[in-house]
Amino acid sequence: MKNGTVIHTCKWKRILEALLEIILKIIGVYISYLLFNLLGEFLLGDKYQSETVYSLLLLPTLYVLKGADIIISPYFVVVKISENEVQSRTGIFTHRLDKLQLKTVENIEIVSTLLGRVFNYSTIYLYAHGSWVRLPYVIQPEEIKTQIESNLENVRSK
Numbered sequence: 511m512k513n514g515t516v517i518h519t520c521k522w523k524r525i526l527e528a529l530l531e532i533i534l535k536i537i538g539v540y541i542s543y544l545l546f547n548l549l550g551e552f553l554l555g556d557k558y559q560s561e562t563v564y565s566l567l568l569l570p571t572l573y574v575l576k577g578a579d580i581i582i583s584p585y586f587v588v589v590k591i592s593e594n595e596v597q598s599r600t601g602i603f604t605h606r607l608d609k610l611q612l613k614t615v616e617n618i619e620i621v622s623t624l625l626g627r628v629f630n631y632s633t634i635y636l637y638a639h640g641s642w643v644r645l646p647y648v649i650q651p652e653e654i655k656t657q658i659e660s661n662l663e664n665v666r667s668k
Contacts, residue, residue, distance in 0.1 A: 514590035514597060517654055519647040520631035524584040527625045532581065535574045543567045589645045591658065594665050596636060598645050612665045614638035618658060620651050634658075 543563060550558040579602060588599040598608045615636050622632040632651035636643045636658070648654050 514592035514595075517589040517591055517645070518649045519584065519587045519589055520626075520629060520649050521584045521587075521647070523625065523629045524631065524647045525581055527623065528580045528584070530625075532574060532578060536571060539567055539571050539574065542570075584647050587646050589648060591654070591661065593661055596643060596645065596658065598643055600646065608643040610636055610638055610641065610643040612658070612662050614641075615658075615662055618655055620655060622651070 546563045546567070547558075547560050550560070550563060583600070583602060586600060586602050590597040590599075594613065595609055595611050597610075598606075600606050600608075615638050617637040619635040619637065620632045621635065626632050626647075630651075631647050631649045634645040634648050634651055634654060636645070645654070
């Protein structure tokens with residue numbers, strides 16, 4: 511795509527949102543640990559060993575941390591739109607390039623998180639027969655959707 515327009519994506523605000531999401535998940539695991547400790551001490555008394563619960567909740571914590579790449583992944587997103595196609599380039603170590611011809615688009619979906627609505631960014635999904643493309647963390651998604659729909663009408667009228 512040589513003459514495509516680069517669409518601005520939300521980087522730092524999305525990074526902070528992802529960091530907050532991981533911190534809240536870890537806090538949830540810690541609260542579970544505390545509740546299981548209270549329940550274990552109540553039911554078993556002196557026979558209760560908190561190390562058992564600790565070892566059981568270590569795996570969910572590691573699972574949450576395994577997905578920590580979502581913290582920096584917004585920094586590696588490039589979205590381009592041209593008159594007849596859209597393109598999304600993502601990835602840190604493994605690069606992914608998704609392209610979709612506008613003439614095949616059947617549906618446009620905008621997905622917003624809570625902070626995405628506050629800071630005016632969303633992920634746009636474009637669906638075509640048998641495929642789809644994800645345009646992550648797009649700033650001013652309604653304007654981008656309108657631009658895509660306009661380009662879509664132009665392509666179909668040709």
